Amino acid sequence: MSSERPQHEGLEARIVDAVAPTIEHMGYELVRVQVSGKERPVVQIMADRADGAPFRVEDCEAISHAVGAVLDVEDPIKGEWSLEVSSAGIDRPLTRTKDWVNYAGHLATMDLMVPQDGRKRFRGVILGADAETARMRLEDGQDIAVPRSNIRRAKLVLTDALIEATAAAAGLPDQQEDAEDPASEDPTPARRN
Incomplete structure (x- = not known):
């Protein structure tokens, strides 16, 4: 799987070169790499699922384990550093x-x-x-x-139109319609496993 990678320079570009093949092989797309902090830098990896499915905590964990191993071997940052993996979110950066x-x-x-x-x-x-x-x-x-x-x-920019479009793309019901239609209310509380 080959996808367009975000443009980076310097240390961030070296990190992209190191981790992007692993992330892509796992079925994800790299959205952004950002390094912040001086004393103990934080490497922030932002990714999407290549199949367009919602990005979940399990995706963050999988990428974190794989990318952490790659960065331990490549060692682009001398000294201690930490890793954060997240989805691009609704008000995502535009990198590609x-x-x-x-x-x-x-x-x-x-x-x-x-x-x-x-x-x-x-x-x-x-x-x-x-x-x-x-x-x-x-x-x-x-x-x-x-x-x-x-x-x-x-x-x-986070707007109502962006929220509606994101919900529609994810196949979620229109929250406004549900709020206006009392028949759509379910008295049973939602359960999450």
Whole structure:
């Protein structure tokens, strides 16, 4: 399985190169790697299931064990460090072309490394992307195209429309319809195993 990997530099790029093949072989897609902290760095791995199924705690555990073993062997960080594995979440970072394409029509923010049109920070509706350029319609109605290599950080903004779209994609019932329809209420409390 070969998928587009997020763009990283330096230490984070070395970590991506080390862990991405393992993550992909396990049936996941790497969304982002971020290293934070100086004295005891934290390696944050964000992933999705390649099959589109909901990401669960068991997925985090599986990735954590596998990636921890790879990083112990590769040893990209000298000294003590810790590992955190999570899903991308609803207000996910936009790191891959597919993120920009799949969430077209949703609100996002974007921070640039080098100013464009005198600005480094943008907010607007995603229009799409290709491997080289991300497109967005700003809140003032202006359309912009930004070289992806100039994007420092981009992420979805949590909105009702995004929550509804995410729930629909996961096959969950519309919460608003359930709240308005008293017949849909089940007096039996939900149980989780």
